[in-house]
Amino acid sequence: MTVNSICRFCIFTGATLWLLCSSILMASDKIEIVKDKTPMADIIIMENAPGSIRLAAKELQEYIKKISGAELTVGDKENSGKKYHIYVGESPFTKKLNFSTTDLKIDGFKILSGNNWLILAGRDYLGKPIFFPPGNNSREAQKDLLKKWQNFAGEKWNFSSLVSYKFYNKELDLGTTGETGTLFAVYDFLEMLGVRWYMPYEDGTVVPEMKDIHIAENLNIRKEPVFELRDFTFIYPHEDKEGLLWYKRLKLGRPYIFWCCHSINLVTQFQKETHPEYFATINGKLDLDGCKGFGRPRLGSPELKQAMIKYAQMFFKAYPEQQFFSVFPPDSFSMMCEKDVAAGMETPERGNRGKMSDYIWGFVNDVAKEIEKSNPGKYVTCGAYSGAFLPPLKIDKLNKNVSVTLCRTLIDGWNPESLKERKDVVEEWLKKISSGSFYIWDYYLYHRDKDMPGVPVVFLKLMQDEARELAGKCKGKFIEATRSQGKIAYPGLNHLTYYIQSKLYWDVNLDMNKLLDEYCEKFHGPAKDEMKKFFTTAEEIWMRPEARKISKVGGFLKKEDVKKYFEILDAALKKAGENNVYARRISMIKKECRPMKEFFDKLERTGGNIKAMHISEKPAINGILDEKAWNENVITYKMKTVDKSKQPENETIVKLRWLMPARGLLIGVECKDRNMKNIKAQNNKKDSSDIFKDDVIEIYLETQNVSYYKIVINPNGAVYDECTGYGEGGLDWDSKAEVAITRNEDSWYAEIFIPLSSMKGNVPSEAYPWGINICRTSSGEKETELSAICPTGKKQFLDLQKMGNMFLK
Template identity: 30%
Template sequence: MRHTRCFALIVALCCVCCTAASAAPFIVQNGQAQADIVISDAPSRTTRLAAEELQTYLRKISGAEVAISTEPDAALPVHLYVGRSAHTDRLGVSDEGLPHDAFRVVSGDNWLVLIGDDTEFEPIEPWAHSAADRARVLAEWDAMTGEHWGTPLLSLHRRYSNYLDLWATDNRGSFNAVNEFLRGLGCRWYFPGELGEIVPSMQEIELPDVNREVHPDFPVRHLYFYYNEFWTATEKSPRNVEDAMWQCRLGLRDASHEMGYSLGHGTTMVHSRDEVKQEHPEYFALWGGTRALGHHGGGGAPCLSSEGLLEENIRLVRTLYDHYDMPMVSVAPADGYVNLCQCELCEGKGTPDRGWSGQLSDYVWSYVNRVATELYQSHPDRMVSSIAYTTYQLPPEQIEQFSPNLAIILCRWRANFYDPATRESFSELVDAWLEKLPSKRLYIWDYYLHSRPNREWEAVPVYFPHIIAEDLQSLKGKSGGEYIEVFRSYWPDGYTWDALAANHLNCYLTARLYWDADQDVDALLEEYYDLFYGPAREEMRTFIEYTEANYMNANKDIAVIDRLFELLAKAEEAAGDGIYGQRVALLTDYMQNLHQLRERLAKGREDNPTARALTRNAADLKLDGVLDEAFWEGLPPYGLKDLATGARAKQPTTFKVAWVGNALALGITCTETDMANLAIGSERDGDANIWSGDTVEVLLETQPHSYYQIAISPTGAVVSADRARGIDMLWDAQAEVAAHRGDEAWSLEVRIPITDGADPLTGVYGRVPSRTYPWYFNVCRQRLRGEETALSAFSAPTEGGFHDVLKFAQLFVP
């Protein structure tokens, strides 16, 4: 079979392979060990791990038991030196000059050295040795600093496996060297555990003639697997042990080496604790008249104009530099930070004209750069970082050059680069950031999260190998590496499918290309089809290539789903019942819920409600927010239901809809028993703070476009977004709105003009909705009172909040 021939080719042509067979001594001959594995008499834990790895796989390959010792056995003709020792020093093979877990593979007449930096990580107190250790750490931290700051070391214990005696933050240079040698013999690790490994069978293993030094193209190579940090690798959790070892075998490297322990939202360390909330409410953003003390899980959201906050942030970062020797510290704001603080100090600091991705850029990056500038005076050899994320993803316009000690971490979804325009925009964004960044320290934060349950891509096999290869090749020399969130289900968690059923290939290729971005991805794929799927190689190649070209439509197109199941069935038949069948079965199990999605798509919107927009005279519409004119008489009222249950909403909302000229008109009445405490998020058009208060949203899918979002506050303030690709807030619905607040309700009159689509940033593009070619829509309400949020919608219940497009109701003009 072809996969057997591939093994022979690998062994014959491997990059670390041998000289002529007649001349080369053997490591294993006729299944018997002709060598020993020699390590230092005081090895680091990763050196020992590397030696055990070599021993294990030589046994799996040949059956030979190659002993591990601290002195070479004179009775054996060959010696394999793993890690630095007095023996490697004598041979003149050093572990110096091998940063980022780089390595050397060097041979002599009767020896082979597999060496890299194996420095052990040594945590500095105070750090949390377990989740129960939090109180002690904070007490010691407070006593040491005199402050009530948070610390990123509260979760440090999660990076250590007691069972493996291994920190994720240990250097693993020699381990990488061992695995490079084993790859040369034909070993592969495509998926965790024995199910995912490829081990050739060989009775003879020759000593190679080799002198290689291998450095990665990307220093930071961090795949963060949900629920599978090293602390989960215990004797009672063999799957998590396999996962941890797979991460090592992929050649990954923990981001903390370059970027410290605080990667994402570092400013929360200043303000997240209750003592700070009580003593300094001015540190927190003012949204809708309330300080954001409980934002995003209780950590709060900062006011970035607060001088006290800035000064404390600077002191905190200096302390982290000095005490924990951190190379870099994040000063990015809290997660979900999408609204401008509404205090007087922050007035006018937003840039809503730049759209969703830039509306807070100057505001956030001004703060970040001020912190960095101060820290550069005291610690010019250390770095400050911030993510470029959501509303501050674009570079600021008011800062020409950043402080020399600033690094940025650009967040995006690589898998979305199937769209050439999206791919090009991010390429331009990288260059735009680098122009302003004297340090040239740019990193990527990405998301391989398509396998998350109860999300839009659940059960869809998502492969994007060529996007990965093209992107990493373009980032080589520009990016210092990546931190990627990868979904891995908690075990046991009730799920019968494996989240890596498809995503393991994306992870494997990403990891391999981190070391050499110029590799031929098609060659890597051909090898994968051969080795991983054997007799089903052609069927799985067809399946994966079809998925790669169509996954972006698989959650909305029945034809794509049917084709996926058809191709997978052929692969199942070809694979048989052995290990190849088990590998295909990973996908069979993973895709089970895709049957449910198909049923939902087939059913379509037939059970969704329908609304009729009766025709009215434009001259009769008086926009004052009060629905008392003759224009609204005779129009049927439609009511909103509780979003989650579909029951009648506790605070009723009704609307009427009409077609007037070339526009859609809506009259909306929100009953309210607590008008005195009506939550007003914003009184300004285009201000994302609108969602900090009560809102009504109109979602419209026209014949040519899916879909538009128009949010309106009780003051009549409007925020428009085109949701066809993300959140495009540069689009303007040009809606005319009037609002009225009475004693027991607030109401809106809305006129939304329809355009011909000539200007994609202006107006709703569509034709008059008819029975044959209707629109689909929803009218929704958000009501906020303190910590309570009530959501209701015309078409409810939904499975995706307001934005469940399949639940949109039908709208037509009779």
């Protein structure tokens, strides 16, 4: 019996499935597990078995009963009244049969049978439940652990809660971390019998009915995952037992503790007064509040580097069993210390995804070199993320103990340019890595975005292409997925994607069409054809090379698509019949799609009318705003705070003109500021994301053809412009804006001309207006203030629905 033959068997359906099942599991030389609904075998586990093996035995027992009605006994001794025995996990009994799992790779398992026995066993973690640091099993415990860590280290450092109580379920005595090969062997065997765990929670499982369960005496199956680490963060196991069971039934897992997350802040967080040299200087001041309040580290600081090395050494001294130590800047680390910039540590020519690569990876590499000396065999990890997404140029090869996690998103693969870049970046990183330790961190967070409510997101071919691309190159993949109150969000819409991704972790060469056919037949029964049409249609729509931002003027999803989705689902419900499991499953999907029905109606802009008075003579663009164009026959718009809770501390007045004939938009902005001496204006570079740390004016425009253009201007006159419309260039788009800035004691002024020739669209009219919002970020005396001419009702500027309708007057 080969692994491949089992894999082929598993994806056939109907009569073919039964014939294959019969030839494999009901051979003439057979082991009888159940005969005519009567148990013929028992289940044997080791004495004092750990939680995962006890669960494996219980799952086997319960599902055999669901399939046949027969309940097999579970114990650590053979039942002399039973002719046949099922050994779950290694034990003295399997040892007598010369069975071993030592030759298996991580999380691997074997399914073997002989004269009167069946072994379902794999590599297992046999110790106590894994928490890290040890004892991290409650909120209260975390406080005590911090004190103990600081006493041990002799430094006021924070610690990382790598495996907390949230990732362990007490009732199951099981967490997401640790090898569970035996549990996977049981689930694989149950899948051989026809069980499918397509979806979590109620109605998610398919269980066949059989009065007899026989298996061949010569089974010899060995399976190992293609990827060691196979993780989804779609649950908090401590409060979602069923979600954790589904996670394991899909053969997902974190076989070992892998630490690669934001960590440099662990050294700096409590050191703002004692070690100011650890922190970056921005606008002439130490940035102690940046990076979400942790303070912005200065990676060019020799003192910080030494502190990081010492932290790593103390970490491995405290926890010598650990293999990985993370040296990863805090989140929102998008600006460098101005002293390090002056020293030439930045590479701005590489753009926003590479300008900090040599800066960050140089720091990581230096720490790794010292750890190689003091702690040989240990790895130093970091994520290729944000400004360090691209590989460094000044480092030919990373030190042999550096592990890289590439943070990217597969769902952007609908864009051919993004798809090519994603593949190219993997190959570039592999040339830099000496350790062979390479991982992927992905983001399946599409349903977290309110701009995509109820939209089916299906990209099965992309998933398989990526799995094949990474096989043999990548050790594992983390997928950050949307949760809802600690549980899996939108299980009806997301279950198929998660299910197939989990299968690809073990076999990258699955026949996807047969797998989808089997799913539709088993899970949707009489409505199998309609539901296959639903998912294939969803994949076609998602893979359209158009912007993900759905607006009045564009985006991958069209109003007619929504109608089509519901027509397919209604037809499927009709085929499914009433009051049965198939109807309930389809109804769940339809319910989760329901917000899509109202989405296009909600795209009508609610920001009111914004009138641009036309002129025929262009004023001098000098930032003074004293010409006739700005003072005669012009409408004034005053900004309000974005949440409308109060009047802005710093008043902002906006005036709009349209230069005829069809030449472009003129914008004049007066920004009053009570704190002009401390105005934030550091950036002087074109298209630098650093501009968002300054006081800025942000202009959002949606023409009749493109959604949307964004132009950002700071008090230095620096410009950041981009277009999110598909194929419009992104950050490469050039608004060709003419910008002039002036300042006085209590205000700064911006005069802007944006030529129509730089955009796609017609002159805005009352019948075909443009969407517009003009917004301001200002540093108030107490807090940063956000204001806009069309308030969004939340602390952010981008909301296409809240835009105003701009037209000529």
